[in-house]
Structure formats: structure tokens, C-alpha cells
């Protein structure tokens with residue numbers, strides 16, 4: 001495997017004092033990006049940007065070049081990512097309602113458990129809503145997380161209407177004077193029209209209690225997903241107006257590069273990354289660290 | 297972004313049209329597009345390169361003075377090569393044991409528990425077997441419950457030992473239980489694990505050594521990207537698995553990971569998952585998968601237009 005140093009040193013050797021990055025280095029860069037699931041279109045976009053910048057300034061040093069590379073890639077990650085890079089706070093809306101959506105098995109329920117822990121440890125009063133009433137033992141799973149993090153959970157029986165669970169949850173949260181509401185939803189593939197409609201309904205029903213809820217729709221993407229994540233972002237955005245992204249399973253060898261193009265195209269910020277199965281394995285997204293991981 | 301491979305082939309084939317023969321130059325141009333399209337379909341970029349090199353060799357060796365035009369010829373070559381690479385006849389699972397022991401493996405959330413249920417249901421209904429499902433995921437919250445719910449849905453007994461943290465012991469006890477109770481198939485569901493998690497990889501390799509399964513299956517999400525090769529290779533290195541299960545093909549992913557996995561471990565893809573329900577299981581057909589990766593509906597019309 002390519003190491004970070006070898007790639008960067010090769011890159012700088014190849015451009016020092018030249019006005020053009022040579023093809024071999026660009027091919028290498030293409031390989032690094034493509035093997036991180038960045039995708040062909042976004043990769044070409046990044047390479048073109050780098051070529052342009054190098055052409056403008058012939059006398060680039062090694063450091064500047066490394067910097068440009070990081071900046072150009074990170075630059076595609078939504079601008080709204082800047083600032084607040086280190087905390088798990090939520091805006092002062094009470095209760096702040098977050099609905100968590102995504103395809104099957106990406107890590108929605110786990111991410112909710114981790115978020116509950118983060119918010120709670122910051123002194124916020126958290127309520128969970130078990131609106132996945134479909135998958136086998138989905139409610140039990142969220143219940144375990146509720147117990148682990150010691151926060152209340154609002155649930156109904158399996159097979160009940162998820163919109164009704166969401167409604168109940170938000171209503172109870174208001175009564176309980178909660179600060180944050182986290183709504184778990186069933187995994188669904190974005191090409192299933194009825195299931196996507198159901199999700200729009202879950203969202204709408206909460207608005208009967210709080211007109212501007214949900215304040216955040218978090219789309220969870222599995223970091224090992226390839227180019228299909230684009231379609232996921234597109235369809236979930238169409239159905240629920242996704243406002244932020246979480247990328248999970250980045251403790252594995254997959255790089256999650258597809259979110260660069262997604263963030264760029266849909267202007268949705270990546271907020272969190274999942275780096276394990278334990279309650280503490282959630283981090284606030286840092287785009288430079290993320291980009292650096294491609295070259296490791 | 298190009299939508300799919302056929303779009304790309306379409307534009308690439310403009311290069312070929314008008315040329316009377318396949319030359320080194322126009323093949324290279326076309327194959328570059330094919331390669332990029334394969335990468336967009338999530339075929340690993342190295343494997344896509346190897347693949348297009350093979351197609352190139354074959355293309356250049358072809359006599360162009362046939363009924364096919366160069367464009368048609370290229371489409372056919374790509375499709376044939378892809379189908380061949382993905383394997384011949386659909387392969388079933390080994391049911392020669394009594395009981396036949398089947399071990400599931402794979403990353404987190406790939407669909408192991410769901411597929412365990414589907415397979416049990418399939419063997420019960422289609423092969424008149426009496427399966428036993430075994431809950432060896434001792435980590436994931438409510439994993440044991442999940443398997444019990446699945447077992448109830450399909451009317452298959454589930455063996456579990458809540459509180460026991462040792463999957464090796466649980467699986468051995470389950471096999472003993474199966475023998476006593478006339479179960480002729482034992483399907484062992486395991487926890488999801490990352491290939492880089494040494495402790496967890498050791499755990500599953502210990503289960504594997506202890507129970508010597510007749511069939512070890514690697515369950516993989518069909519939406520997986522470039523990393524599929526690393527994961528498949530790592531699991532295969534430890535388990536030397538017998539087959540691959542591709543899940544969530546009811547989505548709209550092209551599923552290029554199938555090619556990557558097949559190339560890197562050369563094990564048959566045996567079944568596909570096409571939904572969350574227990575009957576959403578199908579045997580794997582290489583040529584259908586090739587069609588899917590290529591967007592074949594379009595490729596067929598492309599050939600007709602060429």
C-alpha cells in the first residue's frame with residue numbers, strides 16, 4: 001500500500017519548479033482517490049483543480065503543494081462544515097428534534113445510542129423514539145441503548161404505525177421538558193417508493209406537535225458504501241430534506257470518500273463519524289483528518 | 297456523472313463507429329471509458345484495469361470481418377468476459393453432513409442474521425430440511441432477540457444461551473442439541489466484525505476450527521465500494537470460505553463489488569438477498585449480475601443500434 005509520505009514526496013518531487021504536475025503523479029492521485037470511493041467524476045474534478053492551481057503558481061514548494069491538495073479535496077466538503085468542529089451541542093430549540101434516516105444496516109440505531117450518550121453527558125435531557133416498528137427486535141435494540149445511556153424511550157408494539165410513535169415521542173418530550181429528541185426509523189432502500197412516502201409522513205406528523213420539527217434530519221451512510229451512496233443522498237433528500245450526514249464504520253479499512261461528492265453536490269454537511277460499536281465511538285467530523293486518511 | 301456503464305459505452309463507441317476495424321488506438325480509448333464505468337459501478341479500480349486489459353487482448357485478436365460491427369463486438373466481449381469471470385452454474389450449499397453445519401460471517405450490518413433466517417426458511421420449504429438457527433452474536437444489542445423473532449416468523453427453532461459470552465461453546469452445544477433433536481441443518485449466525493479487528497477475527501476463526509462447518513458463507517452488502525476486495529480477502533484468508541452471499545440487491549446499486557470479490561477470492565456467489573422478508577432469497581445467476589453491472593437493458597439496445 002502507498003504510504004502518505006511516499007505519495008506526498010513523489011508528488012512534490014514531480015512538481016518542484018515545474019508548471020505542470022506530471023501524468024504519473026496524477027495517475028497515482030487518481031488511484032488514491034478512486035480507491036477511497038471518491039468516484040470518477042469527483043476525482044476528475046479534484047485533479048483539474050489541482051492542475052489549475054499548479055499552473056498558476058510555478059514555484060510551489062512541497063509544503064504548499066501538500067496544503068493545496070488537502071484544501072482542494074476538503075474544499076468540496078460542504079462549507080457549512082467549518083466551525084464547531086469539536087462539539088456535540090445542538091441549537092437552542094426546545095425540544096430539538098432529530099430524525100435519523102438511512103438504508104438498512106448502516107448504523108442508525110447505534111449512532112442514536114452514541115448521540116444520546118454525548119448529549120446526555122453535556123447535561124441535556126434526551127428522549128428516544130422507537131419508530132422502527134418493522135425490523136425484528138429493532139425496538140429491543142433501541143431499548144438496550146436507552147438503558148445503557150439511561151435515557152427514556154417512547155415505544156409502541158412491533159408493527160404499529162411509525163408516524164404514531166414519532167408523534168407520541170415528540171408530544172411526550174414536550175411534556176417532559178426534554179432538550180433533545182432522537183427518532184430512530186426503520187432502514188429502507190431509497191428506491192422503495194412506499195417506504196420513502198412513509199418517511200415523509202413520519203416527518204409531517206411530528207409537525208402537528210412542533211411546526212418546525214424535525215429540526216434536523218440526519219442521513220446515516222455506511223463508510224464502506226460505494227457510489228450508490230449518491231443515490232441514497234438524492235432520494236432521502238427528496239423525501240425528507242436531509243440536513244446533515246453521519247458516516248459510520250470508519251474504524252474499518254473503507255475510506256468513505258463518496259461523501260465528498262455528496263457533500264459537494266447536495267451541500268449537506270457531514271457532522272459525525274462512527275468509529276466503532278461502543279457508546280463512545282462517535283466523533284465530530286473533521287474534514288482535514290478525513291482527507292488525510294486517504295493517504296495513510 | 298455518467299449514469300451507468302452503457303451510457304459510457306455508448307459515448308465511447310462513437311469512437312469505434314466509423315472505424316472499420318479494432319485497432320490498438322480505438323480500443324484503448326473505449327476501454328478507458330469501460331474501466332471508468334466499471335469503477336463507477338463499484339468494481340475495484342485495480343480489478344477494472346486487469347479486466348479491461350484482458351478484454352483488450354481478446355479484442356485485438358478478433359477478426360473484424362465478421363457479421364458483427366466493432367462496436368457490437370466490444371459490447372459482446374465485455375459482457376461475455378464479465379459473465380465468465382463471475383462463474384458458471386449457480387452453486388448450492390453443501391448439505392452432505394448430518395447435521396450439515398453452516399457458518400455465517402461478514403461485516404457489521406451486511407445482513408447475516410436476516411440471511412440466516414432466509415436460508416433456514418428456504419431449506420425447510422424447498423429441501424424439506426429441519427434446520428436449527430444458532431445465536432452466536434453475543435455482542436450486538438438484542439441480536440439474540442432478533443434471531444428469535446426471525447425464527448418465530450418462519451417456524452424454525454432457535455438455539456441460544458443468553459449470558460454465555462463464548463460463541464465456541466454455544467455453537468458446540470447447539471450442534472449437540474441438533475443431533476439429539478433430529479435437526480439435519482445447523483445455521484450459525486455470528487456477530488458482525490471488521491477484518492482489521494484482530495480479536496474478533498480470531499474469535500470467528502476459533503469457531504470455524506472448533507466446529508469444522510460443511511459450509512462457511514461470507515455475507516456482503518451489494519452496495520459495498522472499493523473496500524470489498526480487502527474485506528473479502530481478509531475473511532477468506534482466515535476462513536477459506538465456500539461461498540458468497542450478496543444482500544440488498546433489491547436496491548438500485550450496480551453491484552460491481554461482486555466482480556471484485558469474485559476476482560480476488562475466486563469463490564462462487566451462491567445466493568442473493570432481495571428484500572427484508574424471509575422469502576426474499578434467490579440463487580445467483582452470473583449472467584444476470586453481468587447484465588446488472590452493465591445496465592444490460594440499455595446495452596442490448598446499444599447493440600441493436602450499433
Ligand SMILES: Nc1nc2c(ncn2[C@@H]2O[C@H](COP(=O)(O)OP(=O)(O)OP(=O)(O)O)[C@@H](O)[C@H]2O)c(=O)[nH]1
Nearest residue numbers: 104105106107108109110187249274275276404405
Ligand atoms: N465497526 C463499526 N460498527 C458499527 C458502527 N456503527 C454501527 N455499527 C454496527 O453496524 C451494525 C448495524 O448497526 P445498526 O445501528 O443496527 O444499524 P441500523 O441502520 O439501525 O440498521 P437497521 O435498523 O436494520 O436498518 C451493528 O452491528 C452495529 O454495531 C461503527 O461506526 N463501526
Ligand SMILES: Nc1nc2c(ncn2[C@@H]2O[C@H](COP(=O)(O)OP(=O)(O)OP(=O)(O)O)[C@@H](O)[C@H]2O)c(=O)[nH]1
Nearest residue numbers: 104105404405406407408409410488544569570571
Ligand atoms: N432491503 C433489504 N434489506 C436487507 C436485506 N438483507 C438484510 N436486510 C436488512 O439489513 C439490515 C441489517 O440486516 P441484519 O440481518 O441485521 O445484518 P447483520 O449482518 O446480521 O448485522 P450485524 O449482526 O449487526 O452485523 C436489516 O434492516 C435487514 O432487514 C436484503 O436483501 N434487502
Ligand SMILES: [Mg+2]
Nearest residue numbers: 108109132138
Ligand atoms: Mg436500526
Ligand SMILES: [Mg+2]
Nearest residue numbers: 408409433439
Ligand atoms: Mg446480526
